[in-house]
Amino acid sequence: MSCRRRNMPRRKRGQDSMDNLDQPGTSKTVSGTKRAKTLTTEPIDYARLAQEIVKIQQSTNSEVSSPSLAGENEPAKTLSKSMVQSNTQPKGSGLPETQSQLPEQSSSSQQGNESPSTIETVVSQLLSSSAGSLPVHASVKSTANTHSTGLFENLNPQACQLLAAALSNSTKASYKRTWDMFFLEYPTINSLPITATVLSNFIAQLFSKGYSPSSISSHVSAISYVHKILSVPDPAEAFLVRKILQGCYHSAPNKDSRLPITAPILLKLVKGLSSSVQNLYTRILLKSVFLLAFNAFLRLGEIVIKSKNEQSKVIQRDDVTFQFQHKTPCAVTIVLKNFKTNKTNDLFQINLEASGNEDMCPVQSLWLYLKTFSHESGPLFQFVGGEPVTYAFVTKNLQNTIRFIGLNPALYKGHSFRIGAATHAAHLGYSENCIQKMGRWKSDAVRRYIRLQSFTV
Structure with a gap:
């Protein structure tokens, strides 16, 4: 069978x-x-059975759902992916291109948990004066790689402290004020990066409120810093934003309050050094700096350094040559290699002749300075110990001497020598074209330096 x-x-x-x-x-x-x-x-x-199917669907959807849904069921410990999204909008979305689409977030979760972290919270942490407040466990995920690890979660405590120390407390406070202004103007933006259009509109609003171009640039730096530190595209690098900033500088009204140091004021300064400066060597040095800056149409930064890495950019000792007559210097030739408008690395030669007025002669003053300090290399102006003379040192003594002779130090700066030189040349009858060549101006900006109204006719 x-x-x-x-x-x-x-x-x-x-x-x-x-x-x-x-x-x-x-x-x-x-x-x-x-x-x-x-x-x-x-x-x-x-x-x-229906209940179990719903549970399975909810579990599956939570892995691919939008960040706003995921944040409703658990406390916010990371910077959600919605905070870092692309600037492009899907066609037909109905949203303007100047603003990224933002998911709506409930103020509280269904289970009583805190609402997801906002970009305001992250900015506050990044720009806090306390090193311990850095969002070490914040996860910043780019749209290109949604499974990337958190930006700060792998930093050790020492690295976090160093990052916090990268900015001074005053800079952090300044950057924080910028972001507070930005959030006030755009309260609905809760994602990074912000678009170049939004940043351009923010710049335009600052300009319309009377902010100077330099102040606006500082505010843009604050926006840029947060984007760079979070490794997201920086809108400040966009060509549109850079052109908008350039337009601010071109459109800003001229509010130059600096007055020219004219020849009569320069004479008072030179004579006032004997009372405002006690050290003889310092008096010799400052007198030479003052007279040379005025007579050679020099920017102060072309002869004294603003930072240590500029020692090779100022006039060097080797760039100065004297001509003598009966062993007395009668002229000096200075070769200027680095100056603001020199885009082609050309050399500019300055020739100064000695005058009969010993108090106001730049040639005799420079010769006395070099004989006294006797250095043969390096920057032209150095202290006795060989350190380059700094911009801050000269301007500080200039302010003290200006105050001593009875003028307002707030109205006379280091650039006042150059303004005074152009004004003095115009008073002597030199043409605008000639003054432009002597001062190495490449545009009609020289007109702003000629202040004939400073003279009493």
């Missing part, structure tokens, strides 16, 4: 788990039909 095996259908993957889901009975399917025929003696609890 032969036994015939009944062919049973191959069970689909996961069928057992669905058939036996919290049921005491079992179910079987019969092949050969498109519909499965259930063979069971107990009814299925469809309500319970």
Whole structure:
């Protein structure tokens, strides 16, 4: 008697788990039909089955859902992905291109948890004066790689402290004020990067409120810093933003309050050094700086350094050559290699002749200075110990001497020598074109330096 095996259908993957889901009975399917025929003696609890299906769907959706949905079920410990999104908008979205689409976030979660962290919170942490407030565990994910690790979560405490110390407390406070102004203007923006259009509009608003171009540039730096530190595209690098900034400088009204140091004022300064400066060597040095800056139409930064890395950019000792007559210097030639408008690395030669007035002669004053300090290399103006003379040192003594001779030090700066030179040349009858060449101006900006109204006719 032969036994015939009944062919049973191959069970689909996961069928057992669905058939036996919290049921005491079992179910079987019969092949050969498109519909499965259930063979069971107990009814299925469809309500319970529906609940389990909803749970599975919710679990699946939470992995691919928007950040606003994910943040409703758990406390906000990371910077959500919605804070870093692309600037492009899907076609037909109905949103303006100047603002990224923002997911709505509930003020509180269904389970009483805190709302997700906002970009304002992150900015506050980054620009806090306390090193411990850095968002070390904040996760910043780019749109290109949504599975990248957090930007700060792998930094050790020492690295966090160094990052916090990168900016001074005053700079952090200044940057924080900028972001507070930005959030006040754009309260709905809660993502990075902000678009170049939004930043351009913010610049325009600052300009319309009377902010100077330099102040606006500082505010843009604050916006740029946060983007760079979070490794997201910086809108300040956009060509549009750079041109908007350039337009601020071109459109700003001229509010130059600096007055020219004219020849009569220069004479008072030179004579006032004997009373305002006690050290003889310092008096010799400052007198030479003052007279040379005035007579050679020099920017003060072309002869004294503003920082240590500028020692090679100022006039060097080797760039100065004297001509003598009966062993007395009668003229000096200065080769100027580095100056503001020199875009082609050309050399500019300055020739100064000695005058009969010993108090006002730049040639004799410079010769006395070099004989006294006797250095043969390096920057032209050095202290006795060989250190280059700094811009801050000269301007500080200039302010003290200006105050001593009875003038307002707030109105006379280091650039006042150059303004005074142009004004003095115009008073002597030199043409505007000639003054432009002597002062190395490449545009009609020289007109702003000629202040003939400073003279009493």
